[in-house]
Amino acid sequence: MKPEEDAFGQGLWAHHNGKESLEIVERDDGYIDAMNPTIYFSEHKDWPPSVQKAMEFVKGRVLDVGCGAGRHSLYLQKKGLDVLGIDISPLAIKICKLRGLRKAEVMSIDEVDFKPNSFDTIIMMGNNFGLFQSFKRARELLKRFHKMTSPNALIIAETRDPYTTDNPAHLEYHRSNRKRGRMGGQVRIRVRFKKYATKWFDYLMVSKEEMREILRGTGWKVERFIDSEDSSYIATISKETPDE
Amino acid sequence: MKPEEDAFGQGLWAHHNGKESLEIVERDDGYIDAMNPTIYFSEHKDWPPSVQKAMEFVKGRVLDVGCGAGRHSLYLQKKGLDVLGIDISPLAIKICKLRGLRKAEVMSIDEVDFKPNSFDTIIMMGNNFGLFQSFKRARELLKRFHKMTSPNALIIAETRDPYTTDNPAHLEYHRSNRKRGRMGGQVRIRVRFKKYATKWFDYLMVSKEEMREILRGTGWKVERFIDSEDSSYIATISKETPDE
Numbered sequence: 500m501k502p503e504e505d506a507f508g509q510g511l512w513a514h515h516n517g518k519e520s521l522e523i524v525e526r527d528d529g530y531i532d533a534m535n536p537t538i539y540f541s542e543h544k545d546w547p548p549s550v551q552k553a554m555e556f557v558k559g560r561v562l563d564v565g566c567g568a569g570r571h572s573l574y575l576q577k578k579g580l581d582v583l584g585i586d587i588s589p590l591a592i593k594i595c596k597l598r599g600l601r602k603a604e605v606m607s608i609d610e611v612d613f614k615p616n617s618f619d620t621i622i623m624m625g626n627n628f629g630l631f632q633s634f635k636r637a638r639e640l641l642k643r644f645h646k647m648t649s650p651n652a653l654i655i656a657e658t659r660d661p662y663t664t665d666n667p668a669h670l671e672y673h674r675s676n677r678k679r680g681r682m683g684g685q686v687r688i689r690v691r692f693k694k695y696a697t698k699w700f701d702y703l704m705v706s707k708e709e710m711r712e713i714l715r716g717t718g719w720k721v722e723r724f725i726d727s728e729d730s731s732y733i734a735t736i737s738k739e740t741p742d743e
Numbered sequence: 744m745k746p747e748e749d750a751f752g753q754g755l756w757a758h759h760n761g762k763e764s765l766e767i768v769e770r771d772d773g774y775i776d777a778m779n780p781t782i783y784f785s786e787h788k789d790w791p792p793s794v795q796k797a798m799e800f801v802k803g804r805v806l807d808v809g810c811g812a813g814r815h816s817l818y819l820q821k822k823g824l825d826v827l828g829i830d831i832s833p834l835a836i837k838i839c840k841l842r843g844l845r846k847a848e849v850m851s852i853d854e855v856d857f858k859p860n861s862f863d864t865i866i867m868m869g870n871n872f873g874l875f876q877s878f879k880r881a882r883e884l885l886k887r888f889h890k891m892t893s894p895n896a897l898i899i900a901e902t903r904d905p906y907t908t909d910n911p912a913h914l915e916y917h918r919s920n921r922k923r924g925r926m927g928g929q930v931r932i933r934v935r936f937k938k939y940a941t942k943w944f945d946y947l948m949v950s951k952e953e954m955r956e957i958l959r960g961t962g963w964k965v966e967r968f969i970d971s972e973d974s975s976y977i978a979t980i981s982k983e984t985p986d987e
Binding site: 521523528529530531532533668691692693694696 | 765767772773774775776777912935936937938940
């Protein structure tokens with residue numbers, strides 16, 4: 500990632516340094532929105548009950564994919580777990596280290612490749628199931644994650660059911676996606692902050708049915724869904740036993 | 744203005760209806776920022792001292808150019824002045840009317856053309872000196888404003904000295920502007936909100952020296968500057984007497 504592409508990290512960095520900052524997310528149909536990076540620095544007590552509950556299932560050696568400013572990693576590290584946080588954003592990882600995360604590396608999900616039995620839990624919080632990008636890429640990465648993890652490993656991943664909206668712009672976007680052979684909730688977006696802009700990337704939001712369909716044949720299955728008050732939900736995903 | 748272009752009004756409308764809303768301003772060099780429309784609904788007690796002071800000079804029949812959600816117009820109307828608010832945004836004008844502004848019309852600054860002696864004060868608050876667009880357009884509009892107003896009329900206009908920044912992106916933008924024969928602080932921007940986007944338009948920010956230069960020969964002169972705590976300032980601009 501070139502320095503001028505680290506829009507996400509620059510937004511976090513501004514916030515980390517006490518400056519007002521709003522990160523902008525632009526979708527390829529022109530839909531645009533801004534968000535306050537405060538959420539990336541929130542603490543356990545501030546999290547929705549669904550996220551607090553999900554954290555109870557984390558165990559052993561943890562890989563935090565898309566760790567941002569490290570809110571989940573730092574919580575788990577403090578609980579005594581062995582956590583590696585990775586993020587594609589160099590500034591995000593710098594912030595994680597400054598905040599005390601001992602193991603933090605600049606790494607995109609596409610670069611993730613560890614030896615067999617390296618992790619017991621992979622977490623993808625804050626809608627980071629989206630980092631799977633597409634139906635096809637999700638299945639490839641899930642198979643890779645299968646090899647990297649212990650027999651009783653869990654993936655704990657958060658997403659948002661994109662189809663619960665009644666926003667006409669979103670509904671039209673789902674239709675347009677399907678026409679192009681993409682999943683309805685496969686949004687193509689980029690993050691912008693001042694003059695910084697990430698490249699355009701796919702971020703995948705799925706219904707529960709779609710998630711089950713993605714997992715089929717990858718060696719993973721949904722163990723439980725943890726619902727929230729809105730359309731976000733978290734899945735704990737475990738390995739299928741050989742006869743499943 | 745087509746409905747899909749009223750990004751500014753849509754942002755105000757969302758806020759007026761109690762929804763969280765952030766309006767995005769994009770500059771033609773890719774610089775982007777978001778702002779909370781709350782300021783457009785602020786009340787006299789919340790305004791900076793410079794703005795409160797400027798309001799003391801408003802008199803008689805008032806034209807509020809770019810009135811937004813009507814914060815200044817409503818204050819002046821309540822004080823008993825005869826105020827017409829105009830804005831290019833149909834939704835902004837709808838909101839002004841809903842908030843009780845009796846005279847409010849959809850009109851861009853380019854369409855402003857009233858009979859001689861129609862107004863005693865023209866206000867252009869909230870950096871709305873910027874609506875003059877460029878050196879040349881400012882002078883044309885100032886001459887038109889001269890004809891429309893009474894002999895002792897005032898223009899009360901707010902802007903921001905663009906050259907006080909040390910932000911490298913802004914400094915580079917000033918340089919690039921000058922190369923293209925534009926004023927340094929002549930920003931080309933558009934407002935975006937969800938899928939709504941205005942057309943690109945010029946918005947002019949000037950130093951005090953530049954403002955004096957623009958006024959020269961238009962029949963107007965700076966009467967006083969009212970400074971603020973930051974780079975914003977307000978000018979009260981009066982008519983030159985014939986021998987000036």
